[in-house]
Amino acid sequence: LPNLFLASHPVKVTPSSEPLVAAEITVGNRIPRERVEDLLIGAAERVPLQEISVHILRLGKSSVTFRVGGRFSETGEVPAARSRLNALILDACQNEDIDWVFQDKGSH
DSSP, rough: OOOHHHHHHHHOOOOOTSOEEEEEEEEEETTTTTHHHHHHHHHHHHTTOEEEEEEEEEOOEEEEEEEEEEEEEEEGGGHHHHHHHHHHHHHHHHTTTTTTOOGGGGGG
8 A cells, every 4th residue: 555545544454353243224314313323332232342333324315324333252153243233223223113214225
């Protein structure tokens, strides 16, 4: 990588021993962003993930797509951690009466 690029775009090296676990959810745009972020962070903490972050991936006409992710320390359990994260998000949405939007990948 050129030095000028590195100076203006810091790169963080990720150790392969701590894989990322992430999930996405699309909700109606009338649900407050802070409410969704709190729900996603709470689910990620219960997995448990470290270095949790929430990102807004897409702003749709009537929906918003979020991604939550973090580092998971037990490498061999990554598929189970992804499933647990999705289950905890599902439970939290149902408990908070938040409906998610179905995204048909073929409609774009």
